[in-house]
Amino acid sequence: xxxxxxxxxxxxxxxxxxxxxxxxxxxxxxxxxxxxxxxxxxxxxxxxxxxxxxxxxxxxxxxxxxxxxxxxxxxxxxxxxxxxxxxxxxxxxxxxxxxxxxxxxxxxxxxxxxxxxxxxxxxxxxxxxxxxxxxxxxxxxxxxxxxxxxxxxxxxxxxxxxxxxxxxxxxxxxxxxxxxxxxxxxxxxxxxxxxxxxxxxxxxxxxxxxxxxxxxxxxxxxxxxxxxxxxxxxxxxxxxxxxxxxxxxxxxxxxxxxxxxxxxxxxxxxxxxxxxxxxxxxxxxxxxxxxxxxxxxxxxxxxxxxxxxxxxxxxxxxxxxxxxxxxxxxxxxxxxxxxxxxxxxxxxxxxxxxxxxxxxxxxxxxxxxxxxxxxxx
Amino acid sequence: xxxxxxxxxxxxxxxxxxxxxxxxxxxxxxxxxxxxxxxxxxxxxxxxxxxxxxxxxxxxxxxxxxxxxxxxxxxxxxxxxxxxxxxxxxxxxxxxxxxxxxxxxxxxxxxxxxxxxxxxxxxxxxxxxxxxxxxxxxxxxxxxxxxxxxxxxxxxxxxxxxxxxxxxxxxxxxxxxxxxxxxxxxxxxxxxxxxxxxxxxxxxxxxxxxxxxxxxxxxxxxxxxxxxxxxxxxxxxxxxxxxxxxxxxxxxxxxxxxxxxxxxxxxxxxxxxxxxxxxxxxxxxxxxxxxxxxxxxxxxxxxxxxxxxxxxxxxxxxxxxxxxxxxxxxxxxxxxxxxxxxxxxxxxxxxxxxxxxxxxxxxxxxxxxxxxxxxxxxxxxxxxxxxxxxxxxxxxxxxxxxxxxxxxxxxxxxxxxxxxxxxxxxxxxxxxxxxxxxxxxxxxxxxxxxxxxxxxxxxxxxxxxxxxxxxxxxxxxxxxxxxxxxxxxxxxxxxxxx
Numbered sequence: 001x002x003x004x005x006x007x008x009x010x011x012x013x014x015x016x017x018x019x020x021x022x023x024x025x026x027x028x029x030x031x032x033x034x035x036x037x038x039x040x041x042x043x044x045x046x047x048x049x050x051x052x053x054x055x056x057x058x059x060x061x062x063x064x065x066x067x068x069x070x071x072x073x074x075x076x077x078x079x080x081x082x083x084x085x086x087x088x089x090x091x092x093x094x095x096x097x098x099x100x101x102x103x104x105x106x107x108x109x110x111x112x113x114x115x116x117x118x119x120x121x122x123x124x125x126x127x128x129x130x131x132x133x134x135x136x137x138x139x140x141x142x143x144x145x146x147x148x149x150x151x152x153x154x155x156x157x158x159x160x161x162x163x164x165x166x167x168x169x170x171x172x173x174x175x176x177x178x179x180x181x182x183x184x185x186x187x188x189x190x191x192x193x194x195x196x197x198x199x200x201x202x203x204x205x206x207x208x209x210x211x212x213x214x215x216x217x218x219x220x221x222x223x224x225x226x227x228x229x230x231x232x233x234x235x236x237x238x239x240x241x242x243x244x245x246x247x248x249x250x251x252x253x254x255x256x257x258x259x260x261x262x263x264x265x266x267x268x269x270x271x272x273x274x275x276x277x278x279x280x281x282x283x284x285x286x287x288x289x290x291x292x293x294x295x296x297x298x299x300x301x302x303x304x305x306x307x308x309x310x311x312x313x314x315x316x317x318x319x320x321x322x323x324x325x326x327x328x329x330x331x332x333x334x335x336x337x338x339x340x341x342x343x344x345x346x347x348x349x350x351x352x353x354x355x356x357x358x359x360x361x362x363x364x365x366x367x368x369x370x371x372x373x374x375x376x377x
Numbered sequence: 378x379x380x381x382x383x384x385x386x387x388x389x390x391x392x393x394x395x396x397x398x399x400x401x402x403x404x405x406x407x408x409x410x411x412x413x414x415x416x417x418x419x420x421x422x423x424x425x426x427x428x429x430x431x432x433x434x435x436x437x438x439x440x441x442x443x444x445x446x447x448x449x450x451x452x453x454x455x456x457x458x459x460x461x462x463x464x465x466x467x468x469x470x471x472x473x474x475x476x477x478x479x480x481x482x483x484x485x486x487x488x489x490x491x492x493x494x495x496x497x498x499x500x501x502x503x504x505x506x507x508x509x510x511x512x513x514x515x516x517x518x519x520x521x522x523x524x525x526x527x528x529x530x531x532x533x534x535x536x537x538x539x540x541x542x543x544x545x546x547x548x549x550x551x552x553x554x555x556x557x558x559x560x561x562x563x564x565x566x567x568x569x570x571x572x573x574x575x576x577x578x579x580x581x582x583x584x585x586x587x588x589x590x591x592x593x594x595x596x597x598x599x600x601x602x603x604x605x606x607x608x609x610x611x612x613x614x615x616x617x618x619x620x621x622x623x624x625x626x627x628x629x630x631x632x633x634x635x636x637x638x639x640x641x642x643x644x645x646x647x648x649x650x651x652x653x654x655x656x657x658x659x660x661x662x663x664x665x666x667x668x669x670x671x672x673x674x675x676x677x678x679x680x681x682x683x684x685x686x687x688x689x690x691x692x693x694x695x696x697x698x699x700x701x702x703x704x705x706x707x708x709x710x711x712x713x714x715x716x717x718x719x720x721x722x723x724x725x726x727x728x729x730x731x732x733x734x735x736x737x738x739x740x741x742x743x744x745x746x747x748x749x750x751x752x753x754x755x756x757x758x759x760x761x762x763x764x765x766x767x768x769x770x771x772x773x774x775x776x777x778x779x780x781x782x783x784x785x786x787x788x789x790x791x792x793x794x795x796x797x798x799x800x801x802x803x804x805x806x807x808x809x810x811x812x813x814x815x816x817x818x819x820x821x822x823x824x825x826x827x828x829x830x831x832x833x834x835x836x837x838x839x840x841x842x843x844x845x846x847x848x849x850x851x852x853x854x855x856x857x858x859x860x861x862x863x864x865x866x867x868x869x870x871x872x873x874x875x
Contacts (some may be wrong), residue, residue, distance in 0.1 A: 062606055064610045066419040184500075228422050341390065374612070
């Protein structure tokens with residue numbers, strides 16, 4: 001076995017594979033140039049565990065209170081065939097849904113294999129798209145698929161897709177509050193990009209059945225608690241912009257197979273567990289293995305990627321570690337030491353080069369800064 | 378961010394020590410601020426868990442909600458907080474001073490100042506204000522009388538943070554990172570413990586080392602309102618469960634024990650931040666105050682005086698949402714104030730002015746030639762119009778005809794007559810008007826002398842009058858017509874808080 005699947009399995013080693021979700025795809029798409037994240041995610045590696053074992057545990061975890069609240073809210077709106085959700089959509093979308101179908105796609109005759117579930121999701125969605133039935137249908141636990149870096153990633157959204165007047169709407173249930181019609185901007189942005197991932201995957205699934213993309217609306221529905229209560233409220237999100245960004249970023253991503261070709265054939269992130277599952281691999285050796293795959297660290301990774309502290313440590317001394325803006329404002333110069341040598345006229349690059357332009361900028365900044373500080377004394 | 382501050386970050390990263398980003402302090406700092414450190418329960422919209430609050434570094438008030446999901450206990454917490462906050466604001470409602478200018482009115486001689494650790498603290502304050510200001514002291518779900526008043530004050534403080542000119546409420550991380558550049562990214566500067574590690578490391582340690590240590594949540598618990606998830610899962614969960622169990626089984630001594638254990642655990646999370654907050658205040662106080670800060674604080678005192686009067690006279694609480702006219706007015710005002718503050722900061726601080734010199738919006742140099750007694754006789758009346766030539770090594774964007782202002786002589790206008798370049802230096806010929814007295818010879822010192830270092834900018838620090846907006850009752854139909862007057866509704870007072 002030498003195909004990409006076998007290579008990825010070898011990279012992952014003996015740990016259980018982790019699957020992609022809308023959040024990981026959104027994170028990956030926000031930094032499409034990072035081969036490390038692309039490879040680790042494609043291999044289904046447990047990044048949290050690897051980072052911790054290499055000595056750089058991720059700076060975030062999930063509070064059990066937040067988890068409980070999120071699950072309780074979702075369970076509440078979906079209870080009894082999504083009764084609350086239906087009432088809400090009836091008023092929000094002005095739906096004439098006297099009766100609506102509710103299909104749970106969680107299992108197929110007791111069999112929960114991914115391929116089987118995906119096939120069933122596709123069939124049911126296509127049938128719904130073709131039918132003339134005006135009654136809405138909700139699909140709970142559909143299993144979708146999206147091509148990421150030339151490979152299929154399965155997406156198991158807890159969302160419900162709703163069909164109305166011949167169009168599907170993606171519904172995202174989140175437990176952050178909408179207060180007086182306003183919600184936390186960062187959280188809404190994250191929800192929008194996740195919804196966009198599902199819209200894209202849903203369109204892909206329908207395209208295989210020759211159903212045009214317009215069958216899936218770019219208006220997704222966000223369901224959140226209202227004000228300080230547990231009462232759900234629905235708002236529409238237009239995710240056209242997110243769809244454009246996602247599509248562009250996904251197309252910019254290198255193919256996983258090409259990335260694999262750059263790596264040594266025997267590379268693995270296996271922790272060499274003994275019979276009780278206790279890892280025996282030397283942490284330094286694992287770190288060296290991880291470093292074989294190139295990363296592109298930016299401070300944004302600190303809130304989205306489990307490997308962030310590992311990569312930040314590696315990026316020490318790089319202007320990128322100070323932020324994307326900082327790097328640009330420093331004339332795109334890669335290393336902090338180079339910046340200071342250029343600013344201090346120690347390095348004098350040949351005129352006409354890009355570096356000469358950066359040097360002029362930095363020298364001027366250093367001169368103005370020194371002058372201003374002298375003046376202030 | 379600019380090339381100058383990014384260069385400062387690069388220097389900080391290389392040296393392991395934070396670098397100054399300003400030479401003076403651009404915010405007002407009260408001699409007696411009220412430090413407020415709230416903690417919230419994860420996953421909820423606005424469930425207060427605990428707070429450390431007070432105006433005396435030696436006497437913090439620890440407030441705890443023993444069962445964060447219990448509505449009554451939340452309002453009890455709000456009442457406890459109200460006792461501290463309202464006593465503090467009331468202490469500023471005594472001494473008065475004339476407002477000055479043409480207005481003969483009086484205002485309070487000083488104003489309160491709320492300090493929270495980070496922007497999250499401001500957002501929490503805004504939500505706590507929102508969830509308490511509509512409550513009522515009578516009827517169903519009655520709360521203590523002080524609770525809605527607290528809500529109105531918290532809303533007032535949080536609203537003022539939208540104005541870049543206001544210092545009534547400050548987030549410590551924002552204030553510190555505006556004055557110091559660290560060797561890390563702006564995103565990482567939002568951690569107060571880490572930021573202070575860079576700026577003020579303990580003896581024998583570099584800023585970078587102290588910052589790295591401060592990243593450990595066990596050593597430096599998060600500065601709120603979010604708690605450390607590990608703390609939630611391993612400590613908080615059991616202790617809240619113990620309180621709940623003790624309440625269900627009849628309370629008594631078991632309840633007191635459980636509550637004390639929870640309080641202790643929360644105190645360990647809050648106390649380190651309390652120390653950090655006062656250290657942050659001390660560091661900021663150590664910087665000399667910028668020249669325009671006093672004038673901006675006067676506007677804060679006016680706002681405080683107005684709001685205190687509004688509450689005293691029984692005015693309604695702030696509405697849930699702005700009407701069209703007030704929203705437009707607020708936006709226009711924020712933009713205008715932002716421009717004004719940016720100009721004032723540059724005039725007060727050569728390091729901020731350097732940013733404008735970098736982009737060519739300002740230049741500094743020396744006076745190479747001067748005709749201080751030049752009189753323009755071409756008009757109907759002879760007028761004093763001295764000319765000076767400034768030689769600078771900075772890039773100059775200004776073109777003939779442009780009007781410039783110098784921080785040293787803000788009431789004087791300088792019109793650009795000619796710009797010439799020679800040997801990589803630029804000579805700018807300026808004609809001066811105003812700020813020289815009434816005679817045909819300038820008052821001593823009012824015209825820059827040969828050899829004097831000067832700086833000229835393409836902007837002034839002057840006051841721009843606000844644009845005219847219709848009164849709220851004249852809102853045009855295009856904007857929905859006059860908004861209904863906000864009347865507190867019963868529904869608002871009884872709103873869920875789960």
